[in-house]
Amino acid sequence: MLFLLILLAGPVICLLYGFNIVSRWRMRHVPGPRPSWLMGNVLQMGPPGKSHDAMQRWAEEYGPVYRYFLGRRPCVVISDPELVRQVSVKRFINYHDRSLPLLQFGSACDSMFQNSGILFARGKYWLGIRTACEPLFHTAALASYAPMMNRAVDQLLDKLQTGSHSGDGICVSELLKGMSMDVIGDTAFGVDFKAQKEGSSSRLVESAEAMFAPFAGMPFLTAALSFAVPDLGWLWYRFALIISPKTVQKTVSGRRYIWGASQALLDSARKQGADSAASTGQATGIAAGETRVGKVGKGAAESVAKAAEQSAAFQQASKAMAGQVPPESSIVSRLKDAVNKQTGERLSDLDVCAQLFTFLLAGYETTSVALSFSLYLLAHHPEHQQRVMQEVDAFGGRELGYADLASCPYIEAVFQESMRLYPPVSALLALAREPKQGGVDLVLSNGSTMHLPDACRVMFNIWTLHRDERYWPEPAAFKPDRFLPSTPSGKVEASANHSGSYFPFGLGPRKCIGWRFAMEEGVLCLARVFQRFEIRLDTERHQGPLDLRSSVTLNPEGGIWIRVTERKQGSVL
Numbered sequence: 001m002l003f004l005l006i007l008l009a010g011p012v013i014c015l016l017y018g019f020n021i022v023s024r025w026r027m028r029h030v031p032g033p034r035p036s037w038l039m040g041n042v043l044q045m046g047p048p049g050k051s052h053d054a055m056q057r058w059a060e061e062y063g064p065v066y067r068y069f070l071g072r073r074p075c076v077v078i079s080d081p082e083l084v085r086q087v088s089v090k091r092f093i094n095y096h097d098r099s100l101p102l103l104q105f106g107s108a109c110d111s112m113f114q115n116s117g118i119l120f121a122r123g124k125y126w127l128g129i130r131t132a133c134e135p136l137f138h139t140a141a142l143a144s145y146a147p148m149m150n151r152a153v154d155q156l157l158d159k160l161q162t163g164s165h166s167g168d169g170i171c172v173s174e175l176l177k178g179m180s181m182d183v184i185g186d187t188a189f190g191v192d193f194k195a196q197k198e199g200s201s202s203r204l205v206e207s208a209e210a211m212f213a214p215f216a217g218m219p220f221l222t223a224a225l226s227f228a229v230p231d232l233g234w235l236w237y238r239f240a241l242i243i244s245p246k247t248v249q250k251t252v253s254g255r256r257y258i259w260g261a262s263q264a265l266l267d268s269a270r271k272q273g274a275d276s277a278a279s280t281g282q283a284t285g286i287a288a289g290e291t292r293v294g295k296v297g298k299g300a301a302e303s304v305a306k307a308a309e310q311s312a313a314f315q316q317a318s319k320a321m322a323g324q325v326p327p328e329s330s331i332v333s334r335l336k337d338a339v340n341k342q343t344g345e346r347l348s349d350l351d352v353c354a355q356l357f358t359f360l361l362a363g364y365e366t367t368s369v370a371l372s373f374s375l376y377l378l379a380h381h382p383e384h385q386q387r388v389m390q391e392v393d394a395f396g397g398r399e400l401g402y403a404d405l406a407s408c409p410y411i412e413a414v415f416q417e418s419m420r421l422y423p424p425v426s427a428l429l430a431l432a433r434e435p436k437q438g439g440v441d442l443v444l445s446n447g448s449t450m451h452l453p454d455a456c457r458v459m460f461n462i463w464t465l466h467r468d469e470r471y472w473p474e475p476a477a478f479k480p481d482r483f484l485p486s487t488p489s490g491k492v493e494a495s496a497n498h499s500g501s502y503f504p505f506g507l508g509p510r511k512c513i514g515w516r517f518a519m520e521e522g523v524l525c526l527a528r529v530f531q532r533f534e535i536r537l538d539t540e541r542h543q544g545p546l547d548l549r550s551s552v553t554l555n556p557e558g559g560i561w562i563r564v565t566e567r568k569q570g571s572v573l
């Protein structure tokens, strides 16, 4: 095995640096001002899970625009708000596609997910899916999800109550993961995932967790290689299968199980023949460009689908879901008749399943970590916790509905400020369109211009921008008032800031489609927790600053631990 590793490592390192040198030479010959250089690649980011620190360090050293290499392709990292706005909004036409290097790992279900799921769908195909999905997040739909969210929060409150009786420290980040998975299970799939009741012994939870395994279930070496040379994803996949077959199979079979469950639930929704949700949407100005699905992607996705359908995991999921009928308010029922406005056709089964898969991937961990960080900050700052309690006491202990959330501005501000300090997605990768257009000229906040060549990847350094003291005075301080309209330093601070300096959900036409859903879940959950409990940090477990790990999302290393006490009605700290 060691011999095999050494044999492979040599050519990989040569390949990597070979690519870097060629790309560097190519980019040197691009006309116009260029960003500063960082001759390096992702392997130089330091210890795994600390990419946010590396990007901050590099931004301090190289400035708000620098380049490093993702495989043979240069990646321009930006932490300048004006550039962020231009790439995300003004020049969206050039940078509308997204990527995540790890997901290029060639596992069977990834291909279907990458081609058809809205998160990584490309060009006109993305636009068609985006417009078909937008009604799922309109006000009426969001209001219909509130009872499902409340059901999941009820179970969370029961667990907190048990914890308050024992007086022991509670790993609240784990509880929130369960809650958030139950919310997506109920709202998107229309089925109880039983994440809070059964944990990993529920097959759905076990499968979803396998999907979220660190580095997509790959051994570290292959994950690092996938980052370093993403173009050879298929090779790293084969390699991972050799060195760690069980872990990889677990991830793949988890994906197939979720896929099988989605297909079975969609079949029952179709059988029920519930009313269709008409699709409306906004145009984004994407012209007839390349559509990955339709040519390469669709064929590939369909052949992957066929292979998955024959797998044991898929069949087991179909059996387990037999007889379950998702409610009409669920996303799967709403999607069954949704129309792709670009093609005028209804979404195919593959399209619908890929979107369910995507909502689980994009909406579960992001929301749970945002909530975990909010509770951490509130536990750390009793004075802000007190203001939250005063706000929720206006409801007199009753359950909150969607309409009530408009009366929770302070809690909303807490959630927003938490995402400023700890953005669940700390960096975003946008791809430039391939066609040769001679690159793009962009203007920085200080008025200087720069030129980005074609086929350049752009990474938004959200972490650094959210903590830049030019836009956020006392950047490390937790000050929810920054997001309040009614206080002297309030929204003034947030809105006086450039829109490109705060974007936990992204910016422009590709902004997180589920952002209002996430805000609803976040505010509802925080409000209901503080109606019943007060919390403090478990100081035995939290000493010193929070240790963070960045992967697909930013996570608190070791979890967030709190101690919980039941409130007497109306009492504040």
Ligand code: HEM
Residues within 6 Å of the ligand: 098, 118, 119, 120, 130, 358, 359, 362, 363, 364, 366, 367, 370, 423, 424, 425, 428, 504, 505, 506, 507, 509, 510, 511, 512, 513, 514, 515, 517, 518
């Ligand atoms: C606090 C929670 C969340 C955060 C911080 C978050 C953040 C993000 C970010 C940064 C993006 C990328 C935007 C871009 O590419 O420019 C994104 C995209 C997306 N998010 Fe979220 N998200 C959250 C919750 C959710 C939820 C609850 C759902 C679904 C129920 C969801 C579904 C999606 C989807 C489908 C996309 C892709 C949109 C597209 O490419 O058109 N997200 N999210």
